[in-house]
Amino acid sequence: MAATDIDVKYVAHLARIGLTPDEEVKMSAHLAGILGYIEKLKELDVTGVEPTAHAVPMVNVLRPDVVRPSLAHEAAMSNAPAKANGLFLVPKIVE
Amino acid sequence: MEYEAVIGLETHVQLNTKSKMWCGCANAYGAAPNTQVCPVCLGLPGVLPVPNEEALRKTTLTGYLLNCEIPRFAKFDRKNYFYPDAPKNYQLTQYDKPTTANGFVEFEFQGGLARVRITRAHLEEDVGKSFHFDRNSGVDFNRAGVPLMEIVSEPDITSADMAYEYLNALKDILLYGGVSDCDMEKGMVRCDVNVSVRPVGTQELGAKIEIKNMNSFSGVRRALEYEIPRQIAVVKAGGKLIQSTRRWDDTTGITEEMRTKEHAHDYRYFPEPDMMPLAPTDEWLAEVRKLVVELPLARKQRFIREYSLPAPDAETFKNDVALGNYFEPLAKQSSNPKAVANWVINNLRAKLTELNEREKTEQSELGIEPADLQLTTLADLKFPPAALLELVGLVEAKTISNAAAQQVFAEMFATGKTPAAIVQEKGLAQVSDTGAIEKLCDEAIAASPGPVADYRAGKAAALNALKGYVMKLSKGKANPALAGEILERKLKG
Amino acid sequence: MLNQLTISELTSRLARRDISARELTQACLDQIARVDGTVHAFISHDPADALAQADAADHELAAGVTFAQKPLLGIPIAIKDVLAVKGHPLNCGSKILGKFISPYDATVIEKMKAAGAVVFGRLNMDEFAMGSSTETSAFGITRNPWDPSRIPGGSSGGSAAAVAADEAIATLGTDTGGSIRQPAALCGCVGLKPTYGRVSRYGLTAFASSLDQIGPFTKNIEDAARLLGVISGHDPKDSTSVAEPVPDYVAALDGQIRGLKLGLPKEYLIGGLDPEVKAAVDAAVKQYAALGAEIVDISLPHTDYAVATYYIVATAEASANLARFDGIRYGQRVDGADPIELYTRTRGAGFGAEVKRRIILGTYVLSSGYYDAYYLRAQKVRTLIRNDFLNAFKQVDAIITPTAPTAAFKIGEKSGDPLQMYLSDIFTISCNLAGISGISLPCGFTRSPKLPIGLQLLGQPFGEATLLKLAHAYEQSTPWHREKPAPIA
Numbered sequence A: 001m002a003a004t005d006i007d008v009k010y011v012a013h014l015a016r017i018g019l020t021p022d023e024e025v026k027m028s029a030h031l032a033g034i035l036g037y038i039e040k041l042k043e044l045d046v047t048g049v050e051p052t053a054h055a056v057p058m059v060n061v062l063r064p065d066v067v068r069p070s071l072a073h074e075a076a077m078s079n080a081p082a083k084a085n086g087l088f089l090v091p092k093i094v095e
Numbered sequence B: 001m002e003y004e005a006v007i008g009l010e011t012h013v014q015l016n017t018k019s020k021m022w023c024g025c026a027n028a029y030g031a032a033p034n035t036q037v038c039p040v041c042l043g044l045p046g047v048l049p050v051p052n053e054e055a056l057r058k059t060t061l062t063g064y065l066l067n068c069e070i071p072r073f074a075k076f077d078r079k080n081y082f083y084p085d086a087p088k089n090y091q092l093t094q095y096d097k098p099t100t101a102n103g104f105v106e107f108e109f110q111g112g113l114a115r116v117r118i119t120r121a122h123l124e125e126d127v128g129k130s131f132h133f134d135r136n137s138g139v140d141f142n143r144a145g146v147p148l149m150e151i152v153s154e155p156d157i158t159s160a161d162m163a164y165e166y167l168n169a170l171k172d173i174l175l176y177g178g179v180s181d182c183d184m185e186k187g188m189v190r191c192d193v194n195v196s197v198r199p200v201g202t203q204e205l206g207a208k209i210e211i212k213n214m215n216s217f218s219g220v221r222r223a224l225e226y227e228i229p230r231q232i233a234v235v236k237a238g239g240k241l242i243q244s245t246r247r248w249d250d251t252t253g254i255t256e257e258m259r260t261k262e263h264a265h266d267y268r269y270f271p272e273p274d275m276m277p278l279a280p281t282d283e284w285l286a287e288v289r290k291l292v293v294e295l296p297l298a299r300k301q302r303f304i305r306e307y308s309l310p311a312p313d314a315e316t317f318k319n320d321v322a323l324g325n326y327f328e329p330l331a332k333q334s335s336n337p338k339a340v341a342n343w344v345i346n347n348l349r350a351k352l353t354e355l356n357e358r359e360k361t362e363q364s365e366l367g368i369e370p371a372d373l374q375l376t377t378l379a380d381l382k383f384p385p386a387a388l389l390e391l392v393g394l395v396e397a398k399t400i401s402n403a404a405a406q407q408v409f410a411e412m413f414a415t416g417k418t419p420a421a422i423v424q425e426k427g428l429a430q431v432s433d434t435g436a437i438e439k440l441c442d443e444a445i446a447a448s449p450g451p452v453a454d455y456r457a458g459k460a461a462a463l464n465a466l467k468g469y470v471m472k473l474s475k476g477k478a479n480p481a482l483a484g485e486i487l488e489r490k491l492k493g
Numbered sequence C: 001m002l003n004q005l006t007i008s009e010l011t012s013r014l015a016r017r018d019i020s021a022r023e024l025t026q027a028c029l030d031q032i033a034r035v036d037g038t039v040h041a042f043i044s045h046d047p048a049d050a051l052a053q054a055d056a057a058d059h060e061l062a063a064g065v066t067f068a069q070k071p072l073l074g075i076p077i078a079i080k081d082v083l084a085v086k087g088h089p090l091n092c093g094s095k096i097l098g099k100f101i102s103p104y105d106a107t108v109i110e111k112m113k114a115a116g117a118v119v120f121g122r123l124n125m126d127e128f129a130m131g132s133s134t135e136t137s138a139f140g141i142t143r144n145p146w147d148p149s150r151i152p153g154g155s156s157g158g159s160a161a162a163v164a165a166d167e168a169i170a171t172l173g174t175d176t177g178g179s180i181r182q183p184a185a186l187c188g189c190v191g192l193k194p195t196y197g198r199v200s201r202y203g204l205t206a207f208a209s210s211l212d213q214i215g216p217f218t219k220n221i222e223d224a225a226r227l228l229g230v231i232s233g234h235d236p237k238d239s240t241s242v243a244e245p246v247p248d249y250v251a252a253l254d255g256q257i258r259g260l261k262l263g264l265p266k267e268y269l270i271g272g273l274d275p276e277v278k279a280a281v282d283a284a285v286k287q288y289a290a291l292g293a294e295i296v297d298i299s300l301p302h303t304d305y306a307v308a309t310y311y312i313v314a315t316a317e318a319s320a321n322l323a324r325f326d327g328i329r330y331g332q333r334v335d336g337a338d339p340i341e342l343y344t345r346t347r348g349a350g351f352g353a354e355v356k357r358r359i360i361l362g363t364y365v366l367s368s369g370y371y372d373a374y375y376l377r378a379q380k381v382r383t384l385i386r387n388d389f390l391n392a393f394k395q396v397d398a399i400i401t402p403t404a405p406t407a408a409f410k411i412g413e414k415s416g417d418p419l420q421m422y423l424s425d426i427f428t429i430s431c432n433l434a435g436i437s438g439i440s441l442p443c444g445f446t447r448s449p450k451l452p453i454g455l456q457l458l459g460q461p462f463g464e465a466t467l468l469k470l471a472h473a474y475e476q477s478t479p480w481h482r483e484k485p486a487p488i489a
């Protein structure tokens, strides 16, 4: 796998980010540089090394099943770009 | 060439916790839209999830009930995809380290026992609910973040009927374990199906086709009844099936292609950095183990074995757990558990249903909401369970006739008086005094020339009319067997 | 001028009722009015709300509430625009949040309010904390008070500049790869990144969940100790917060550093290290030796891999964390015919170039076929980096390095080359990967122009008390923290 084979158009679509053709070109160049730099990780032998997902190891952090107050409906909807009948409105969902 | 179907199911079940999975909002159905939401379940900037221990407990319990292993390490992962009902645009789920794995479900199918292996039952979160209008959709996030358990089966199912029975068996187990209310109408159980076909006798799996959007178990069965012949027809006609996702349309009864593999999602799973992994301790698992209950199938088999019940009675007690729990202690004390089962199922249950039907009508006429109806349960009965045992004993000892027993039962159901008191009060004790019955028989013969002639002409059934007459004269107290014997003797003599 | 004083000086004067919280808050507001046109540390602030909080503090002071009860009573503290304050805007330096008003308080904000602080203002930052210069903000650049032609560092550039310019007594910022320590170094103030889990992240808009921490910017070490004491502690709303007791950090400032061991890692002598920075740090090491600390040569062999590891781990987490900015429930929406079009337009228009770059990089390293080669490998290298530090801490009490390889650079100097910008975090990034504590404090100035140089001390997990003790001893024996930036005087 070449480090620079990133398909910016495809990945931007996965991330749901619209890019202008100009942005796409710039993005490809920048990402190629960064990915080239990141290649240096391949120098290291990581056989048998456990991955670190959390810097502070802890397990079983849980909460009791207790009901707490929700937001008032008005507060919950206060930042909605579009709303009606107590719902957040979006363009029609079709799949 | 003959083809067979290979079916695996992914069943999503809402857990019946009090609060949601990551926040303290109520996990309750039916509230006004977006009134059970908070910064956490709306995915506002800055919020963090903290997992609900009870949801984890119920998932682990389900693991035990489904004969699963409970790994000593589990974790949550982010499944990335954009959808308007997903507040964070990723779902928190368990990807490669689920809380339970490698179990099985056993259930009755086509006169035998079927076994479907369970790949895993893992914990995740539900999404919001969308409503569709002409040009817009609207989203209610009350359901977002409700604890959801996904139960994945191995592709061990071979027919639409088997899928249907598997789902019912699974639902029974979840109800027994008290982990979910399994109310289909409220969307508490939802199911995706993976189905492929292959020539009988081959092992290689065909192209896996996923069907979505069934909202009932019978919907799953109908979808498969449509999809399996469709796939077989395609291959038989020399066509090629490709891995894809199809949508079931419940109204038209067909499945339609939604997307193919080239358009499959790339979910970019990775470990959830906002939550710590799970490593259940021995003590914690021991506490969960205490919650394990007898499985529905085991209960049915035990009832048949221990109480010599016919399968339909045992099935009734499997499906109506409260009724079975009422029955079982009585059966243990009775020399005739089968008779007790008859009384419990045919009289007690019938009477309760009848009473409650009446109550429903009356209360709804008074304007009481369905949810607020005051109905009678086994716990509200006026008589103690021992009274039913006593009643069965009276019949067994031939102290009262079956007909009288019905009267006694009606009375004790209505008033709570003991059977002995009712028998005494109403003079219902069976008459087995031969002299008295002889007299009544003579009266009956004299008053019924028709039946007498019929009987003598060889119609044995005519004796029943005469026997009925005797019972009527005795107000139901005559021992019917004795009356029959005497009548026969007199008419033949 | 009241706004130039420290928390310690102000609390004693407030307690004597020498001054009022209103006067103090007004002094900060006046300074903002005077200098923020140049510095632009603030995206916005609400003077009336700040004064109302000050009046409430004055009432409490009059009613006899003590600083033992409310350690920050009446002290104006400004907030980085990434922390949720109920009823206030929250933009994270981005256009995408539009007119968002937070309906809730971050846990640190609850704690600050409970401590009586006048919590005010939205401090400028790199968009979603992605940057090292505060140039990626959608609300304009922040200028370094020591030289307005230069950047203040980032991403918490507004937090650092506001303290350096005396626009607030202290501020809160966040640090994912150096975003507190590097701007503190470049602006000549104190910046502390606590151990991961020390301070609740609830209400901090996540950039990289496993790396982010909130921490204080202050004028001196004692103030940092005070503020850290208020914001630390376990929070049931944050699963990654640790139930470690909070020591009395101020009590730890006893000057007793004789015999403490300071590790000097050989890997930090890199090519890009500015000679003046190196000279200042070398002098600081000598000063520590003179104060009785023992200097030990150590090695952190995986240092060279930290930046690459960081840009995989941080961008991967960010790609998911920033998915929620979609124009559905809040924020600036650009409509579309269907949800997908709405998303791509909203996010295309709402995010700036650096944020887009990092989301796309993060999406790529997690995508099908690349996960093992990039993300999983980076997580494993992260283990090696963390182990380097845990091994080092078997020998030493803290590690000493420069905070940044150079003093503040010119506005625009690195904005065209993302990789060069990333490499300016080379000394600070490992600390976040390892989850340990770190602090930056002033250790001198470049000659011409006169720009602050920062010294970084890295401490054990939950070793903040030792870090503060060491930093305090150095600070008390050197003049640097008393200097004020001439250009805005």
Ligand SMILES: [Mg+2]
Pocket (backbone or CB within 6 Å): B093, B124, B150
């Ligand atoms: Mg699922």
Ligand SMILES: [Zn+2]
Pocket (backbone or CB within 6 Å): A070, B020, B023, B024, B025, B036, B037, B038, B039, B040, B041, B042, B145
């Ligand atoms: Zn909630």
